Amino acid sequence: MANNPHILDAEQLKALSGKKAAAALHRRTSAQGIRLLDGAGGPWTAVEAVNAALSVSSASNDRAYSPGIL
Incomplete structure (x- = not known):
């Protein structure tokens, strides 16, 4: 999954995070409102999920999400 930005x-x-265990990652991200999913390589999340938890939107800066493409 590391190839997907x-x-x-x-x-x-x-x-x-500085955390090493998956359970510690889940606790830390859950407390911050970031949802993690469990994959074969361990927990993962989307950058958009982190941005949403921080109330930051990257959609307006990314041409792939531009309303003009519809």
């Missing part, structure tokens, strides 16, 4: 995989989450 919209995904934060378990290794990236561990590096960002």
